[in-house]
């Protein structure tokens with residue numbers, strides 16, 4: 408297998424973007440990534456696009472071809488493939504693109520992610536998202552997405568001594584980072600009180616424990632490492648790509664508050680990169696809900712099971728902490744356009760490794776990790792990226 | 796949900812008819828037609844569950860989907876059935892009464908309504924034993 412490098416990244420601002428369409432969003436992200444890689448569109452050999460539910464959100468399927476077409480590549484007939492794994496669609500699109508380049512099959516490959524979520528009523532958006540869980544045996548009996556994560560939170564808090572305030576600190580920390588990220592949906596800091604006084608959604612989770620509904624797109628461009636310096640002075644090497652699956656329904660898991668797919672994917676990634684958690688300078692984890700970040704940092708191996716609440720409250724995951732988590736603001740503050748999230752995580756780590764992350768820059772960042780989850784943990788993608 | 800999609804699972808939804816593997820004796824609810832342990836050696840047959848179990852974890856849904864909105868806040872739980880498997884279901888009780896470890900038994904109830912004039916779906920919920 409060949410070594411693979413990220414040579415360009417681009418991301419739209421995230422938010423409720425009423426004036427922009429699905430097509431506007433991915434064109435903007437793609438153009439930013441091409442500009443960043445000093446590349447023209449004719450050089451692109453293939454595309455992979457992460458998208459969860461354009462069929463439900465804008466009643467448009469067949470988005471691989473649509474995106475290649477509106478990116479001006481219809482007459483070049485490049486292969487363009489949509490990848491779907493609910494909220495992990497972006498992470499899987501990135502992995503497919505890495506595999507295409509590593510195999511030698513393609514040279515210059517775009518991995519993108521896009522979601523336009525605000526063109527339908529909020530109820531329809533929520534219902535589409537519920538399709539990431541088991542519709543037949545979870546959704547049909549009244550399970551909502553926040554409800555499923557709330558059951559993880561209650562199981563966790565029953566087994567381990569995490570306080571409600573410690574859980575709220577996840578959102579407080581992510582808003583602090585979001586306030587330092589110019590693309591973030593929410594750029595204002597909050598306090599623990601903001602979280603504890605927000606509306607109860609699914610006990611014990613409140614509105615500020617939940618990531619928002621977001622429009623946005625992100626794109627990265629990959630090349631074989633041997634060619635990367637034709638395009639950029641700061642290629643970022645893909646040190647590992649890993650993916651794992653688990654039962655679609657939460658009730659079928661070995662342990663309700665451990666994402667075994669996260670454990671499996673991170674172990675595979677560390678093995679492939681020949682690294683351990685101590686080598687990672689910062690990580691973007693999938694904090695669709697505050698409890699998801701607590702489980703993620705434990706299941707990825709950054710702290711022991713049952714200790715992530717205290718670890719977070721002690722500032723170990725903050726900017727300047729032992730392992731900064733979600734410097735972008737995470738899904739909570741940066742926003743969560745589901746198909747784009749996995750690609751945005753790569754964009755953030757690349758910026759950190761290049762030293763261009765501005766007010767949220769981690770000094771001397773050399774190696775970073777991304778962690779993207781589909782559903783309640785039925786799909787997980789983990790990637791490790793490094794400066795060369 | 797179309798009538799056919801609901802109708803085809805009526806035995807499972809109304810009467811907790813799951814399956815079991817006669818090779819390894821593992822029980823499945825929701826039903827499976829393929830045993831993950833025995834694979835092709837597995838022999839799957841229907842099995843009626845007794846409908847008793849224990850609450851593993853739960854939440855109180857405050858923000859409900861439209862088809863469940865008429866219920867007001869409701870208790871949603873993962874229940875470990877005495878035969879082994881775990882399932883997701885509502886628990887009919889005062890939200891303040893719900894507890895991890897609580898013993899529950901199945902009960903036949905209205906689950907959801909498809910719009911104002913749509914069909915009403917019935918199925919299994921649980922109540923304190």
Ligand SMILES: [Zn+2]
Nearest residue numbers: 816819830833
């Ligand atoms: Zn068996």
